[in-house]
Amino acid sequence: xxxxxxxxxxxxxxxxxxxxxxxxxxxxxxxxxxxxxxxxxxxxxxxxxxxxxxxxxxxxxxxxxxxxxxxxxxxxxxxxxxxxxxxxxxxxxxxxxxxxxxxxxxxxxxxxxxxxxxxxxxxxxxxxxxxxxxxxxxxxxxxxxxxxxxxxxxxxxxxxxxxxxxxxxxxxxxxxxxxxxxxxxxxxxxxxxxxxxxxxxxxxxxxxxxxxxxxxxxxxxxxxxxxxxxxxxxxxxxxxxxxxxxxxxxxxxxxxxxxxxxxxxxxxxxxxxxxxxxxxxxxxxxxxxxxxxxxxxxxxxxxxxxxxxxxxxxxxxxxxxxxxxxxxxxxxxxxxxxxxxxxxxxxxxxxxxxxxxxxxxxxxxxxxxxxxxxxxxxxxxxxxxxxxxxxxxxxxxxxxxxxxxxxxxxxxxxxxxxxxxxxxxxxx
Numbered sequence: 001x002x003x004x005x006x007x008x009x010x011x012x013x014x015x016x017x018x019x020x021x022x023x024x025x026x027x028x029x030x031x032x033x034x035x036x037x038x039x040x041x042x043x044x045x046x047x048x049x050x051x052x053x054x055x056x057x058x059x060x061x062x063x064x065x066x067x068x069x070x071x072x073x074x075x076x077x078x079x080x081x082x083x084x085x086x087x088x089x090x091x092x093x094x095x096x097x098x099x100x101x102x103x104x105x106x107x108x109x110x111x112x113x114x115x116x117x118x119x120x121x122x123x124x125x126x127x128x129x130x131x132x133x134x135x136x137x138x139x140x141x142x143x144x145x146x147x148x149x150x151x152x153x154x155x156x157x158x159x160x161x162x163x164x165x166x167x168x169x170x171x172x173x174x175x176x177x178x179x180x181x182x183x184x185x186x187x188x189x190x191x192x193x194x195x196x197x198x199x200x201x202x203x204x205x206x207x208x209x210x211x212x213x214x215x216x217x218x219x220x221x222x223x224x225x226x227x228x229x230x231x232x233x234x235x236x237x238x239x240x241x242x243x244x245x246x247x248x249x250x251x252x253x254x255x256x257x258x259x260x261x262x263x264x265x266x267x268x269x270x271x272x273x274x275x276x277x278x279x280x281x282x283x284x285x286x287x288x289x290x291x292x293x294x295x296x297x298x299x300x301x302x303x304x305x306x307x308x309x310x311x312x313x314x315x316x317x318x319x320x321x322x323x324x325x326x327x328x329x330x331x332x333x334x335x336x337x338x339x340x341x342x343x344x345x346x347x348x349x350x351x352x353x354x355x356x357x358x359x360x361x362x363x364x365x366x367x368x369x370x371x372x373x374x375x376x377x378x379x380x381x382x383x384x385x386x387x388x389x390x391x392x393x394x395x396x397x398x399x400x401x402x403x404x405x406x407x408x409x410x411x412x413x414x415x416x417x418x419x420x421x422x423x424x425x426x427x428x
Contacts, residue, residue, distance in 0.1 A: 041071035058140035300337035323350035
């Protein structure tokens with residue numbers, strides 16, 4: 001997998017233009033909105049055809065020893081809806097060899113099943129795998145004339161393939177999370193999600209297949225902004241894409257953190273002498289930079305203790321982010337650090353929609369979402385927050401009313417006996 005610097009260097013080497021980058025960013029945004037595999041396949045075909053000026057495009061899924069031509073955009077019917085042995089077609093070759101195939105003349109390349117191609121308009125093609133380690137399929141790009149796909153065209157199709165891979169992983173993860181929520185809803189008297197082997201298999205897929213393309217999109221967006229060559233509506237669109245990418249990256253980190261918690265059986269801490277007010281201040285400063293239009297009030301007194309400052313920053317960033325996301329945009333969000341009867345606490349308060357009473361008892365369970373208003377979430381943020389607080393020997397109180405607003409208050413002891421004790425307390 002290319003690093004961000006390698007990616008940028010290659011883009012410049014193959015002659016990717018500013019307009020190409022804008023189109024790739026827009027393609028990534030459109031694929032991030034796809035609802036299911038069929039929607040992804042349809043969007044990929046249209047995007048690739050327009051991006052490289054091809055005469056036809058197919059979207060092929062790997063099914064073990066078979067390949068399935070799930071979608072196509074073509075002037076005449078090719079192979080949509082049909083399955084072929086992977087060893088007998090060029091799409092299977094690209095998947096099994098984990099590399100792109102560029103064929104300028106289909107009649108002289110022995111990898112082409114010529115009888116399947118002879119009745120079609122296809123004379124040249126490029127077949128790009130969707131993924132590198134374990135490709136999920138491939139994208140076929142076809143021309144009606146003899147044409148050798150350029151390095152630029154290959155680069156553009158590969159970037160679409162990366163975005164398609166991320167979209168496929170996201171859709172599968174959302175489906176599995178929904179299955180877990182449904183099973184939890186129908187369970188009797190249990191508040192814990194059962195272990196799911198399918199979800200466990202998806203975790204490394206998410207780690208590998210989502211983080212890299214999201215990083216590439218983020219790099220491209222930041223590069224455009226730094227160059228200062230984007231203005232007006234284009235700048236607004238690039239900033240919107242960057243914001244969407246950052247949200248997606250946070251979702252990925254939540255899922256990976258959940259996997260680590262399950263694998264370790266709890267949450268180890270790296271305790272040190274820290275100031276709670278300093279941790280909170282850094283979180284507030286970052287939030288003010290990210291949300292310059294929002295009023296964030298910060299009130300704090302100096303409080304020392306033995307804590308894991310990086311983990312506590314994660315807690316406060318999540319709670320403050322939720323308050324900004326769900327709070328009324330014209331009302332301030334307040335983060336307050338204080339000590340009551342010698343007990344350190346941090347309160348994050350906002351005015352906005354009230355959390356339903358029936359949701360409060362299960363708010364910190366995994367795969368529970370605080371509200372169903374369309375915000376992106378798999379319902380793991382508050383679960384991870386609670387795990388961190390419990391590992392410190394603390395607890396969280398929630399209050400939410402229309403008159404007083406919503407407050408999440410974290411109560412912490414000043415000291416921990418040891419990380420091992422904290423781990424045992426968190427896992428029961």
